[in-house]
Amino acid sequence: MTAPRSSGPALAVVGATGAVGSVLLQILSQRADVWGDIRLIASPRSAGRVLAVRGEETEVIALTEDAFDGFGKGDIVLFLTPAEVSARWAPVVTARGAVVVDQSAAFREDPEVPLVVPEVNGHAVRIRPRGIVAGPDCVTAAMIATLGALHAEYGLADLAVSSYQAASAAGRAGSEALRRQLSLVAGSTLGEQTGDVRRAVGEDTGPFAAPLALNVVPWSGELREGGWSSHELAVRAETRRILGLESLPIAVTCVQVPVVTGHSLTVRARFEREVDAGHAREILEAAPGVVLVDDPEAGEFPTPADAAGTDPAWVGRVRGSLDDSRSLEFFVCADNLRKGAALNATQISELIAGEFA
Structure with a gap:
């Protein structure tokens, strides 16, 4: 001391x-x-x-x-x-x-x-x-600054998100498990069969529901009623509390991906009023704790590698829905250990x- x-x-x-x-x-x-x-x-x-x-x-x-x-x-x-x-x-x-x-x-x-x-x-x-x-949970923290800024302007009415969660959300055990699995896979002879990854890793799934190396695992948390995971329900409840929208309809799918650091989410947000994507970009660019990177023509959009080690949430791929003038879709990344x-x-x-x- x-x-x-x-x-x-x-x-x-x-x-x-x-x-x-x-x-x-x-x-x-x-x-x-x-x-x-x-x-x-x-x-x-x-x-x-x-x-x-x-x-x-x-x-x-x-x-x-x-x-x-x-x-x-x-x-x-x-x-x-x-x-x-x-x-x-x-x-x-x-x-x-x-x-x-x-x-x-x-x-x-x-x-x-x-x-x-x-x-x-x-x-x-x-x-x-x-x-x-x-x-809040690191998934909620990754996206909530973007939603808060847009809600203040347009009034959030409905939300659907899918998370792509980094291994380090499970602490050092998660990061070490992913690195260990990648080493096991690299040391094996992989053929065309998708099961080869599981055979290379064996029972060593670490804190995840299935092998994470070269894989995508659509599960995070414990089983709850209706097939939802505890993690999905937590993101739903936390988003409602922070935004002060107790009855906001929210659909969440949590997915683990073979990334060490940096959560990502795809977001489809529906609002009470019509949304202009250009104005939404201006709102996000001015929002505290948010960095806008959104020029797909130049190959500029956020990735977990960009977000790792940084403070803000990185947002891009901002676009109006093809089906609904009141909906906006975007992609957001943040360092789950730092920002999250x-x-x-x-x-x-x-x-x-x-x-x-």
């Missing part, structure tokens, strides 16, 4: 050694420094590791009640952990008077916990009855810190 640096609020990062935690520590070193102490917390097996944050070496401490000693009103504890860990420890933090910012699914459906993407509904952080603010989690959590934390400045 480092010595106190300033009179700013203290920040604790729980899950600092994970995939999202590593990205968040980079972000803290790149943005304006509004923090006093920064405390790094992780599971007991990671305690004692030394990580760089703000150019200083900081020792990781184990997640225990003592880890939050000294935290109180005006301080923030950021959870980058599985839902069960957040659910267990968030009340311990809020009982001390500190604010919790949680990136897991533990509180996303709680009506007393605001679900926030700062570019869209940043004002919502100010009302937090339980002392907790939640961030670490940056959103950092921005929320900075908004809250501003209340105590």
